Amino acid sequence: MTARRVSRIGIVGAGQLGRMLALAGYPLGLRCCFLDRSADSPGAQVAPSLIGELEDGALLEELAARSDVLTFDWENISGAALAPLARLTTIRPPAAALTVSQDRLHEKALFKRLRIPVAAHAAVDTRGQLLRAVQRLGLPGVLKTRRMGYDGKGQFTLADRAAIDAAWSALGGQALIYEKFQAFSRELSMVGARSPGGETVFYPLSDNRHRDGILRHSLAPYADARLERSARRHLKRVLEALDYVGVLAIEFFVVGRRLVANEMAPRVHNSGHWTIEGCVTSQFENHLRAICGLPLGSTRALGHAAMINFIGEMPDRARLLGVEGLAYHDYGKQPRAGRKLGHCTIVRKRAADRNRAFSDTLEMMGRTD
Amino acid sequence: MTARRVSRIGIVGAGQLGRMLALAGYPLGLRCCFLDRSADSPGAQVAPSLIGELEDGALLEELAARSDVLTFDWENISGAALAPLARLTTIRPPAAALTVSQDRLHEKALFKRLRIPVAAHAAVDTRGQLLRAVQRLGLPGVLKTRRMGYDGKGQFTLADRAAIDAAWSALGGQALIYEKFQAFSRELSMVGARSPGGETVFYPLSDNRHRDGILRHSLAPYADARLERSARRHLKRVLEALDYVGVLAIEFFVVGRRLVANEMAPRVHNSGHWTIEGCVTSQFENHLRAICGLPLGSTRALGHAAMINFIGEMPDRARLLGVEGLAYHDYGKQPRAGRKLGHCTIVRKRAADRNRAFSDTLEMMGRTD
Numbered sequence: 001m002t003a004r005r006v007s008r009i010g011i012v013g014a015g016q017l018g019r020m021l022a023l024a025g026y027p028l029g030l031r032c033c034f035l036d037r038s039a040d041s042p043g044a045q046v047a048p049s050l051i052g053e054l055e056d057g058a059l060l061e062e063l064a065a066r067s068d069v070l071t072f073d074w075e076n077i078s079g080a081a082l083a084p085l086a087r088l089t090t091i092r093p094p095a096a097a098l099t100v101s102q103d104r105l106h107e108k109a110l111f112k113r114l115r116i117p118v119a120a121h122a123a124v125d126t127r128g129q130l131l132r133a134v135q136r137l138g139l140p141g142v143l144k145t146r147r148m149g150y151d152g153k154g155q156f157t158l159a160d161r162a163a164i165d166a167a168w169s170a171l172g173g174q175a176l177i178y179e180k181f182q183a184f185s186r187e188l189s190m191v192g193a194r195s196p197g198g199e200t201v202f203y204p205l206s207d208n209r210h211r212d213g214i215l216r217h218s219l220a221p222y223a224d225a226r227l228e229r230s231a232r233r234h235l236k237r238v239l240e241a242l243d244y245v246g247v248l249a250i251e252f253f254v255v256g257r258r259l260v261a262n263e264m265a266p267r268v269h270n271s272g273h274w275t276i277e278g279c280v281t282s283q284f285e286n287h288l289r290a291i292c293g294l295p296l297g298s299t300r301a302l303g304h305a306a307m308i309n310f311i312g313e314m315p316d317r318a319r320l321l322g323v324e325g326l327a328y329h330d331y332g333k334q335p336r337a338g339r340k341l342g343h344c345t346i347v348r349k350r351a352a353d354r355n356r357a358f359s360d361t362l363e364m365m366g367r368t369d
Numbered sequence: 370m371t372a373r374r375v376s377r378i379g380i381v382g383a384g385q386l387g388r389m390l391a392l393a394g395y396p397l398g399l400r401c402c403f404l405d406r407s408a409d410s411p412g413a414q415v416a417p418s419l420i421g422e423l424e425d426g427a428l429l430e431e432l433a434a435r436s437d438v439l440t441f442d443w444e445n446i447s448g449a450a451l452a453p454l455a456r457l458t459t460i461r462p463p464a465a466a467l468t469v470s471q472d473r474l475h476e477k478a479l480f481k482r483l484r485i486p487v488a489a490h491a492a493v494d495t496r497g498q499l500l501r502a503v504q505r506l507g508l509p510g511v512l513k514t515r516r517m518g519y520d521g522k523g524q525f526t527l528a529d530r531a532a533i534d535a536a537w538s539a540l541g542g543q544a545l546i547y548e549k550f551q552a553f554s555r556e557l558s559m560v561g562a563r564s565p566g567g568e569t570v571f572y573p574l575s576d577n578r579h580r581d582g583i584l585r586h587s588l589a590p591y592a593d594a595r596l597e598r599s600a601r602r603h604l605k606r607v608l609e610a611l612d613y614v615g616v617l618a619i620e621f622f623v624v625g626r627r628l629v630a631n632e633m634a635p636r637v638h639n640s641g642h643w644t645i646e647g648c649v650t651s652q653f654e655n656h657l658r659a660i661c662g663l664p665l666g667s668t669r670a671l672g673h674a675a676m677i678n679f680i681g682e683m684p685d686r687a688r689l690l691g692v693e694g695l696a697y698h699d700y701g702k703q704p705r706a707g708r709k710l711g712h713c714t715i716v717r718k719r720a721a722d723r724n725r726a727f728s729d730t731l732e733m734m735g736r737t738d
Contacts (some may be wrong), residue, residue, distance in 0.1 A: 002708060005686070018657075019395075019705050023392060023395055023396075026388070026392055026414070026415055026699075026701075027696070027697060027698045027699060028686070028697055029394075029683075029686065029697075029699030029701065029711075031414065031701075037495075045395070046395055046415065046416075046642075047415075079626075085522060131454075173379055238463070269703070280694045289690065293687075293689050294686065295686050295687065295690045295691040297690070298693055298694050299693075300694075317374070317397070317398065317663065318662075318664065321397075321658065321663050321664045321666070322664040324649075324667055325649045325650075325667050325669075327396070328396060328398075329396045330395075330396060330398030332395075332398065342398075350555065
């Protein structure tokens with residue numbers, strides 16, 4: 001595939017990640033086509049889209065047939081739906097990477113196999129297993145669905161034994177995992193990319209704040225050389241173990257002086273949005289370069305960045321654009337509580353100036369984060 | 370118009386300028402629609418497009434009716450075609466600015482009225498007027514069509530009297546202008562923007578090299594504080610005289626130590642493409658901000674930039690993307706001799722590093738420029 005000129009990218013799912021991929025693709029001469037349920041999805045507003053279910057076999061085949069490479073905005077597509085597509089096009093990242101990341105238990109098993117620290121955990125399929133897991137691992141802990149969780153959905157925190165019944169009635173009946181709660185001081189993430197030839201690049205660490213399971217903002221680069229080396233080593237092991245092609249992100253907890261891997265995403269990641277203005281090459285462009293077999297771009301930071309997610313409602317655009325050097329990103333979505341509708345990024349030469357502009361902007365938005 | 374939220378932009382013409390406007394618009398929550406003859410124009414590949422002649426009254430009305438603001442990739446639309454649209458939408462830049470820039474004689478008259486130096490020139494409608502103009506202004510000189518010239522088209526250089534017949538047979542029969550040749554040391558341009566409220570911003574000077582009338586490359590910022598002040602003063606006068614809204618560019622010759630205005634463009638300009646990566650806010654985003662009544666963005670340069678046009682053929686994409694920090698821009702056009710198909714931009718902290726990367730890249734492309 002590297003011999004001929006790749007120009008058509010198929011993307012399963014047309015959310016904001018797909019939208020930003022398509023926008024990064026045009027200047028490279030890449031034309032994306034989506035598959036998504038909605039005709040007015042963030043992606044469909046900027047590129048052609050097939051409309052239908054994301055696992056519709058006929059539509060997936062049509063998308064694959066139209067594409068030199070098939071990639072993903074939404075990583076939860078089943079291995080069964082992907083399998084027939086491999087003879088029609090090149091699938092990147094590889095199906096095995098999607099499959100393992102779809103199940104928190106398999107993901108943790110991979111991390112463990114690669115000697116990447118994870119929280120103590122246990123599979124939970126029955127109420128009895130939950131009781132035994134709590135007994136063995138202790139409290140507090142978090143009960144999570146193994147599959148399809150995102151933005152804090154499908155999670156239940158257990159502070160004490162009294163919460164067990166509520167947790168079970170909320171989530172019981174599907175494949176679950178119980179994890180010992182991590183008393184973390186920080187949540188960091190690392191985004192990197194790998195090319196078909198095995199070239200890898202890594203972005204600086206990002207320092208992320210969540211509330212109610214939803215990313216509120218990221219500050220980057222997070223300057224801790226030791227943790228950065230550690231995160232790179234972990235990410236590199238995962239990229240190589242999976243013979244991965246494209247961008248992959250791992251979220252870590254900082255527990256004491258150590259990184260504990262929380263989860264991975266086999267795609268561009270919200271905590272990497274700051275790279276659009278904050279780095280020489282964005283995560284979106286590098287994902288496309290990787291899956292097209294093009295040389296990977298520099299991940300050097302251009303300054304100190306703050307990325308703020310717009311959640312549930314859009315801010316006053318005219319007011320925000322008055323902030324010096326603020327880059328505004330509207331995903332074209334209908335407002336809904338808890339929904340990520342857009343983000344903005346501020347880049348400054350000095351961290352202190354970034355911090356000031358960041359607090360001023362939060363205040364302007366009426367947020368405390 | 371500033372009270373309600375502008376979101377729909379109509380663009381007459383869907384070339385690369387329109388394409389880059391549409392791509393800059395999406396993150397701002399702006400959705401562009403084009404009018405263009407071709408269904409596969411650079412713009413139509415990235416946003417919806419009405420297909421037809423650019424002066425088709427019914428299509429222009431449809432475009433205007435769909436748009437909160439109407440703007441231009443192609444500035445040669447006639448005043449007569451524009452007039453009926455004013456009751457349907459807001460036209461920015463104003464029709465008067467388009468009209469004056471469509472005629473080299475009127476443009477020069479405006480420059481003169483604003484005390485902006487121009488080459489000595491004379492209107493030429495007949496062969497007799499051409500002879501008298503050559504007699505009065507001397508040789509060498511350039512005979513140009515007053516209207517519709519671009520990329521060196523519609524121009525004929527007269528080195529001596531023997532060239533008069535050839536010039537007249539090439540261009541005679543339409544409204545012409547004869548200009549005394551300027552023995553210039555450099556060609557510089559300045560791009561700036563003005564908001565509806567009269568706020569203005571100016572980009573750093575760009576140092577441009579043409580061959581056969583086509584821009585080959587730009588290096589920016591061109592550091593000459595005195596010329597920069599002079600160029601800003603000239604551009605500001607034009608913006609204010611026209612009550613202009615949007616981005617406007619003026620190309621200057623440097624003659625001795627003085628700027629002589631060559632021509633203006635009431636739109637984003639090829640010599641401003643470096644601002645996409647080279648400045649905090651690109652000329653495309655600032656044009657959109659201006660016409661939507663949003664605050665203008667910072668025009669601060671982020672380093673030293675080199676922009677190289679791809680003319681007639683596209684370079685080896687994979688090879689070029691191997692250059693550290695090179696930003697690649699493919700316009701999605703069919704190759705044709707003399708056609709602008711794309712460009713690339715390199716930004717470096719130091720001018721010397723930029724110069725080295727610039728020559729290396731030209732060499733890689735097999736160009737001497």
